[in-house]
Amino acid sequence: MIKEIVTYPTPPSVQYAIDVRVLDEEIETLLQDLKDTIKANSLEALAAFQIGSYYNIVVIAKEDGEFLELINPRVIGHKGRVTTVEKTAYFPNLSANVTRYETISLVYQDRDLKQRSLKADGAFSILLQRKVDYTFGSTFLNKLNKEERKQFQKKLEFGSDLAISELCPTTFKRDYIIKLINIIMIIMAILLLASLFVDEPLSKEFWHYQSYLALSAFSLNIIYFFYAQYEGKRFTSCTSCQIGNIIGTATISLIKLSVIMIFSYLIM
Amino acid sequence: MARLVVLGGGVSGHTAATFAAKWLGSAHEVIVVTPNSKWNWVPSNIWVGVGEMSKEDVTFDLAPVYKKAGINYKQAKAVSINPEGSESSSKPFVTVEFTSKGNEGKTENIEYDYLINATGPKLNFGATPGLGVGSELGEFTVSVCTPDHAVHANDEFQKSIQKMKNGERQRFLVGTGHGLCTCQGAAFEYIFNIEHEINKAGVRDMADLTWISNEAFLGDFGVGGLHMKSMGFAVSSKIFAESLYTERNIDWIIGAHVNKVEKGKAHYELLDGTMGEEEFDFSMLIPPFAGVGLKAFAKDGTDITSTVFAPNGFMKVDANYSAGAYENWKASDWPSTYQNPTYGNMFACGIAFAPPHTISKPMSSPNGTPINPTPPRTGMPSGIIGKAVAHSICDKILKGENSPLHEASMANMGAACVASAGKGVFTGTAAAMTIYPVIPDFEKYPGTGRDTDYTFGEIGLAGHWIKHILHYLFIWKAKLKTGWTMIPE
Numbered sequence: 001m002i003k004e005i006v007t008y009p010t011p012p013s014v015q016y017a018i019d020v021r022v023l024d025e026e027i028e029t030l031l032q033d034l035k036d037t038i039k040a041n042s043l044e045a046l047a048a049f050q051i052g053s054y055y056n057i058v059v060i061a062k063e064d065g066e067f068l069e070l071i072n073p074r075v076i077g078h079k080g081r082v083t084t085v086e087k088t089a090y091f092p093n094l095s096a097n098v099t100r101y102e103t104i105s106l107v108y109q110d111r112d113l114k115q116r117s118l119k120a121d122g123a124f125s126i127l128l129q130r131k132v133d134y135t136f137g138s139t140f141l142n143k144l145n146k147e148e149r150k151q152f153q154k155k156l157e158f159g160s161d162l163a164i165s166e167l168c169p170t171t172f173k174r175d176y177i178i179k180l181i182n183i184i185m186i187i188m189a190i191l192l193l194a195s196l197f198v199d200e201p202l203s204k205e206f207w208h209y210q211s212y213l214a215l216s217a218f219s220l221n222i223i224y225f226f227y228a229q230y231e232g233k234r235f236t237s238c239t240s241c242q243i244g245n246i247i248g249t250a251t252i253s254l255i256k257l258s259v260i261m262i263f264s265y266l267i268m
Numbered sequence: 269m270a271r272l273v274v275l276g277g278g279v280s281g282h283t284a285a286t287f288a289a290k291w292l293g294s295a296h297e298v299i300v301v302t303p304n305s306k307w308n309w310v311p312s313n314i315w316v317g318v319g320e321m322s323k324e325d326v327t328f329d330l331a332p333v334y335k336k337a338g339i340n341y342k343q344a345k346a347v348s349i350n351p352e353g354s355e356s357s358s359k360p361f362v363t364v365e366f367t368s369k370g371n372e373g374k375t376e377n378i379e380y381d382y383l384i385n386a387t388g389p390k391l392n393f394g395a396t397p398g399l400g401v402g403s404e405l406g407e408f409t410v411s412v413c414t415p416d417h418a419v420h421a422n423d424e425f426q427k428s429i430q431k432m433k434n435g436e437r438q439r440f441l442v443g444t445g446h447g448l449c450t451c452q453g454a455a456f457e458y459i460f461n462i463e464h465e466i467n468k469a470g471v472r473d474m475a476d477l478t479w480i481s482n483e484a485f486l487g488d489f490g491v492g493g494l495h496m497k498s499m500g501f502a503v504s505s506k507i508f509a510e511s512l513y514t515e516r517n518i519d520w521i522i523g524a525h526v527n528k529v530e531k532g533k534a535h536y537e538l539l540d541g542t543m544g545e546e547e548f549d550f551s552m553l554i555p556p557f558a559g560v561g562l563k564a565f566a567k568d569g570t571d572i573t574s575t576v577f578a579p580n581g582f583m584k585v586d587a588n589y590s591a592g593a594y595e596n597w598k599a600s601d602w603p604s605t606y607q608n609p610t611y612g613n614m615f616a617c618g619i620a621f622a623p624p625h626t627i628s629k630p631m632s633s634p635n636g637t638p639i640n641p642t643p644p645r646t647g648m649p650s651g652i653i654g655k656a657v658a659h660s661i662c663d664k665i666l667k668g669e670n671s672p673l674h675e676a677s678m679a680n681m682g683a684a685c686v687a688s689a690g691k692g693v694f695t696g697t698a699a700a701m702t703i704y705p706v707i708p709d710f711e712k713y714p715g716t717g718r719d720t721d722y723t724f725g726e727i728g729l730a731g732h733w734i735k736h737i738l739h740y741l742f743i744w745k746a747k748l749k750t751g752w753t754m755i756p757e
Contacts, residue, residue: 136503
């Protein structure tokens with residue numbers, strides 16, 4: 001029976017790699033379903049998970065039209081490393097640069113549950129590694145390096161390889177402006193506190209400084225507001241660059257400034 | 269007055285003896301027979317092996333502790349059991365050979381009413397040519413199985429560090445030294461602690477680290493693997509372990525039976541039947557375990573060792589030893605009372621009881637060599653089993669011979685394991701894992717055989733702190749200091 005192929009965001013597994021202990025009717029049917037689904041979708045291979053079963057089974061479509069059934073497969077040997085662009089039915093329309101072993105040794109059981117082994121290299125090796133990962137509850141997401149993973153997660157968000165023209169940086173230049181505003185406001189708060197303990201003439205002098213500082217903080221907020229929008233346009237994929245965030249940050253900063261100034265006016 | 273004799277003073281035997289002494293009071297006698305004068309918190313040996321702890325930090329003298337507990341302590345090793353007594357007396361007895369200074373070689377027959385066999389394993393280095401002879405470690409590799417082994421391992425490790433500082437590249441090979449080893453966890457901890465220490469020493473780029481084990485997949489740990497659950501996702505310990513090994517740049521060889529060790533070289537056979545060899549400058553390979561070689565004799569002196577013990581030397585208990593092939597295995601095959609089926613006053617706990625079969629999937633190479641982890645019975649389960657067995661015997665003594673036995677089946681038991689991956693107050697890491705039940709129950713939990721809500725793991729600094737706190741906590745408990753009974757096994 002042709003089954004629906006499980007795709008992201010269904011988690012790869014909540015129960016992983018259930019080893020086949022007995023080859024009963026359920027497993028026979030599962031093997032046939034995997035073959036039917038591979039044929040119907042012109043796929044190279046499927047892990048049982050990909051049609052909703054958690055048994056440790058992988059079926060590969062061979063070039064001669066036959067199928068290779070791998071029951072309880074385990075990769076026990078490896079050599080060399082190679083990075084290729086991979087695609088999988090679990091992440092439709094998406095691809096990632098995945099580093100895997102160039103050649104592998106695999107032990108598995110056949111339909112008679114007899115232990116067998118095979119060696120694979122090139123594209124076949126990569127295909128097998130990807131499918132075996134599924135049987136252990138993993139996608140190639142876990143094989144990506146930090147940068148590649150970050151980029152792939154972005155692709156997942158947009159559902160396409162094409163939408164990703166750049167990465168969303170973790171720090172922005174505009175953050176430095178906010179940092180400067182915060183430092184100014186801390187100095188203002190210290191001056192406000194200090195004015196409680198000094199004579200009136202000195203307190204008046206503090207008020208002068210406070211006014212200059214407030215003006216600086218206000219100006220920096222204006223600069224922040226426009227610069228942040230400019231920076232946001234450069235990183236269109238970045239959710240934290242949206243205008244709502246920028247307005248919110250500027251407003252919070254201005255409210256803090258106003259509170260300090262109100263108290264300063266009343267006390268100094 | 270009844271007499272309970274406990275053979276072995278490791279985690280399981282010590283737990284059983286101390287609880288029995290507390291519950292029985294001075295009205296009955298508890299005797300502990302152990303060849304060692306010191307108690308050892310084995311999980312911390314890996315830190316001795318990298319120089320982060322001393323031998324004294326992980327051991328303490330048993331004599332004063334047993335004196336305080338009112339336990340009669342004999343520093344001796346058990347040689348044989350006569351569960352039917354002798355021709356002159358029907359009282360069962362155990363023959364022991366003293367190991368204490370001045371008494372070496374002297375023997376004594378100790379009569380008992382109840383016997384707990386908690387001898388632990390024989391470190392069977394001799395099973396792999398070149399790894400050692402009998403239970404003696406060989407000259408080519410090191411071990412962290414005992415505190416003395418760990419001290420020796422650290423001496424060799426420090427030499428390797430010095431060589432790397434002098435510009436000489438070093439190859440480290442750590443793992444299991446035979447196709448039927450258990451204790452992958454200890455080797456796992458050791459290789460990651462080595463990696464951590466050479467990083468600290470600033471010579472990581474001068475070292476090539478390789479893991480070799482009999483697991484069919486990385487992260488099997490002798491329990492058929494487990495899944496690590498976080499944020500609603502479950503990922504196999506295979507994926508977790510592979511990520512960790514890759515992140516720490518440790519290569520791995522799995523499905524391997526080390527069949528020969530030479531100076532600087534280990535030969536191995538893989539599950540696919542291929543042969544290989546791996547060169548090393550420093551190697552720690554865990555030996556396989558066997559029973560300590562206790563003999564058993566009937567009243568007339570006939571050898572009944574095969575009645576009392578399984579072929580691997582571990583004591584037979586209430587397990588199903590005829591479960592047959594993998595597809596027939598059930599959780600109920602595993603023992604729950606640990607009572608010997610032939611002699612009801614004998615029990616075995618910890619590593620000393622014979623498991624019915626492995627937990628991991630049994631596998632062998634096309635050449636017929638079995639290569640799969642054997643089941644772990646150490647740590648938390650061995651303490652729990654020791655306590656349950658002590659409880660059963662105390663009930664029999666205090667409430668009557670027909671008192672029901674206490675049960676502690678590993679198929680109904682969860683276990684927590686904290687595996688260190690580097691020691692340091694702020695830089696340490698450890699993988700904390702819980703697993704329930706230890707033995708997969710495919711009938712109760714179709715699929716993996718485990719309850720996915722109680723089987724999970726995490727790695728991080730907090731895990732290291734827990735591991736370090738547990739070190740002090742369990743030594744406190746073993747020393748029977750205030751509140752020791754409140755500390756769980």
